[in-house]
Amino acid sequence: MDCFIGTKYILVILCILCVILIDSSNAASSTSYNVVKFGAKPDGKSDSTEAFVNAWKSACSSLVPSTIYVPKGRYLLNAINFRGPCKRKVTFLNGGTLVAPEDYKVVGNSGFWILFNRVDNLVVSGGKLDAKGVGFWNCRRSGKNCPVGARTMTFNWVNNLVVSGITSINSQLSHLVINTCNNVMVRNVKLIAPDKSPNTDGIHVENSNGVTINGCTMQTGDDCISIGDATYNLFMSNIKCGPGHGVSIGSLGQKVDEKGVENVTLTNAIFSGSDNGVRIKSWARPSNGFVRNVLFQNIIMNNVENPIIIDQNYCPNNQGCPGQTSGIKISEVTYKNIQGSSATAEAVTFDCSPSNPCQGIKLEDINLNFKNKAATSSCNNIGGTSNGTLVPESCLLN
Ligand SMILES: *[C@@H]1O[C@H](CO)[C@@H](O)[C@H](O)[C@H]1NC(C)=O
């Protein structure tokens, strides 16, 4: 008790100091909008959507930087669209839990649950998101006619974005989507859904430039991070993935006209019990897209089914692609210092396009075992070089 009170006083003093510091360093000081003052109810039962929208409108039109503050408690939110552009920087500071309605159809018909749209200079920080996806997954598994489903938190056309300290559980579809954004930092987020929950990707990045993802944990039913077309300069570090389908560039090349993926780095990652480790995947269809300048390094694999894989013959249900080859050109991909255990005998699978072989692939210091013995590798239509320790032996052609 003493300790608790002591800590409390210290926190109060720190807060006062903080406020003084911020006030004195900011000639135009910032304002704060508490959603409860706008009528939000922290009971998890009353619909707080309108209160959040009204708090957003005030913050977004503020002439000084503003904060939307969500205090402790559970807030029931319907599909909600935080629309920009805003006048100044907006911070969405969540100290509570946002919950979706029990009935999955309510947000499932809109495609999104929490959407930030055309907002520049945005910070979204803290709190928990519970999309209550179980009913939606059950619907999909039963093969019934289901709504399209909702992504938990989507950012469309956002420049200068920081997302930090968020925990998201049981998304209907992807947890976090970065779409058509520039200069983004995602840090210290935890994304959780059960293994085998359908299409619950962790983070999906698409059509975006300059995205950094650091210190994130994904335990989910689909890709931990999936990377779509027109993604440039993506830097991922300190990532924990599994269960899940790994970090995947693609699927690319479903369409003929694509803009390509360039400059992707994943460094310092641990994959545990995931279906894949690092994957590049494209449809076996004509396309003018490409993947180039990719670095996967300092990675530990724990019992991963396909630790290293390029699959350019993706053709689900054999529809729209049989007999065709992928137009996606894959080049300058480096795999460096990747170690650990594979859950299948073949730890390295390179299945590139017969019409567009992978080029400039590099392997350096790879050590992957299956049941404590050297794993195997397979190569189709691929050229590159290797050096350092190589277990399995390289099958690349120089
Ligand atoms: C990829 O990185 C290189 C080297 O830093 C840079 O010159 C190039 O512009 C980047 N590509 C894109 C599409 O930003």
Ligand SMILES: *[C@@H]1O[C@H](CO)[C@@H](O)[C@H](O)[C@H]1NC(C)=O
């Ligand atoms: C592999 O080759 C690169 C240059 O191509 C070199 O920097 C590196 O030290 C080599 N690694 C080993 C383990 O030989």
